[in-house]
Amino acid sequence: MNNNLISPVIATIGPATEERKNLVTLLKLCDIVRINGGHNTLSWHKNVSSNVKKIDSTKVILIDVPGIKPRTLNKKPIIIKKGEKIIFCGKEKKLSKSNYKIVKLSNPLPKNYKKNKHFSISDGQFSFSLIKYGKNYVIGKSKVNFILLPNKGLNIPGSFYDENYQLKVYKNFLKKINNFKFDALGISYVQSEKIINKIRKIFPSKIIVSKIENSLGLHNSLEIIKSSDAIMIDRGDLAAEAGEQNLFNDVVRVSKQVKYLGRPLIIATENLESMIEKVAPTKSEIMSLGLNTLLGADKIMLSDETATSTNWKNTINWVNKFYNFTNIDSSTMKNSFTRTGIDENHSNLCIWDAIETLNHLPFVIATKSGAAIYELKKRINGNRIFVFTDSIRTYNLCRFWNGITANIVQKMLKKEGGKQILGIVKQHSNLLFTSNSAIATVFVLNPRKGARANALYIVTKKDLK
Incomplete structure (x- = not known):
């Protein structure tokens, strides 16, 4: 099993896409779909998530946990x-x-x-x-x-939320969806690592996508990013909470931190709002998408563009084509940053540091937990990466990155991992050497958070004969 489809879109399912025939088409266009827990009923969420998995069990479902932001209760305009x-x-x-x-x-x-x-x-x-x-x-x-x-x-700009009440509300919702079919949780208004760690204990096998969208979240952004599997920047709430005049600098700063900690970056809110009614985006939206790519965004989230608009299919096709034709090297921007104050664990030189010099080669990595991918993504950004894993969670996590192709193998070996990864390269040589004369493989002897890479191989197709 491998994820050959790499779309930059996370599509929100709603009235326009909930019917089975539309879901079938939607799942052919993107590999991550989102269900907003703050809208519709629990039975609707359960039915939609079940229908998605029946159509294609390999697709990733992200459920947004309803936040504690106060919302108006008026039933009519x-x-x-x-x-x-x-x-x-x-x-x-x-x-x-x-x-x-x-x-x-x-x-x-x-x-x-x-x-x-x-x-x-x-x-x-x-x-x-x-x-x-x-x-x-x-x-x-x-x-x-x-x-x-x-x-x-x-x-209300500059405000913060009671985390104890926040956790209580989140736990109540999570209890209700315990038996639903989903792979990832979107957590709104994350203000510290505390709430991430609490939720991870409840759902250790789920991917945690933390949303940074208020002033306290910005202040604690580093600890939030380190504790999360992926980060979503919600530009709408962030602008309203931290100030429109600060939005650009805040988005750039958090994007830098996310990329230097090797996490997937998702940009949300008004990405292609004009395409809700029109067949083509505005020039400003095109430039905004280009900036997202320059910042290293792996995915963009579409909300009403795919949930309520009848133009949803055209919109997703347009985005997929745009990213296929747009060639922006975000590593040029990344190289202008320093890691000081972000990655304090770099005092001992190791193979990870040598990897930075191989910015022209595709990488092959075998990993169970996915921690090694974070280390790799800290150091390279434009390289194609092939991941082999026996963990469904790690396989699904890879879908949140741009430029990573994930593959499921039967079982990861602990003692002979170096031998296994070379065997994987030989078995999948047609996939790995399509347009490359050489690839780099990374092996970690004792895979864990912060572990060193123990072996780095440069392999050509001739070496496999």
């Missing part, structure tokens, strides 16, 4: 006028009679927002001047005319 004063409050909050419109919220308001003069709705699209705040309520004056649609999130 509300017209809000510029200058109108609105009270946003917790669903349990009892307020005295007021001339203001009252909008109930799904979750408690975050903490530490007293110094802010404004807040926003719907990923920063609609801003309010802050008039008054109290225990689990906030009063604001709208800066624009707009229609408040149901289930829209409220963002």
Whole structure:
């Protein structure tokens, strides 16, 4: 089993793609699909995930755990006028009679927002001047005319969430989906490694995708990245929480850290929003996708573009073609960074350090846990990588990287791993030597987090005869 399809798209399943015939087509176009746990019912999520696995059990399902960001509970659209004063409050909050419109919220308001003069709705699209705040309520004056649609999130810049309450909410959802068929969990508003470690104990075999999307998450980004399997930067919430003026610098800084720690990088929010209705993207969206590639993004997540738009098939095809034709060497940007303060474990020279000089060769690596892939990706970014593993989890993790082809082998050997990897190269020589005169193979004697590479082979096809 190998993942020959390498698409940059993580497609969100929704009303436009939930039917079986559409799922069949969708799964031919991308190998990771997303289900947003914050929308629709648990039975819907269970049925969709089951249908995906029935169609193709090798596809990776990412379930987004509903976050604790407060969302509006209005069931119908509300017209809000510029200058109108609105009270946003917790669903349990009892307020005295007021001339203001009252909008109930799904979750408690975050903490530490007293110094802010404004807040926003719907990923920063609609801003309010802050008039008054109290225990689990906030009063604001709208800066624009707009229609408040149901289930829209409220963002207060510089705020942070109660991690104990956050963990309680997450555990409650995870308990409900324990028997669902999925491979990865998307965790919203990760603010420290604490919540990642707690969730990993509950689901040790699942891939943890942590979302960095508020100020505290930015502050603790290094520890979050080190504890995660992959990182998603949600540009919508990040802009609303940390400030639009800081968005570019924040995205660049976190992207650098993710790449230097060897993790897969996913960029989310408004990647191709114009294609919800149109057949081609805007020039700004094209440039944004190019910047994502330059930053080393492995995947882009499409939300409404594939969940609600009837143009979803055209959109995915366009993205796949764009990435096939776009040749951007993100390693040129990576080489301008320093690893100081990011990877402190580099005092002892080893084979991993020699790998950096082989930036022109494809690499073959056999690994069970996947830890060796992180070490390899820290040092090379543009090389093609072939991974052989007997772990389904590691196989699925590889799907989150661009440029990695993963293959399942029957069993990894501990004592004769060096001999086994050369046997793998010989067995799969047609795959590995299609356009390469030589490849590099890496062998780790005692695979574990932080382990050294013990053997590095440069192999040509002639060596196999």
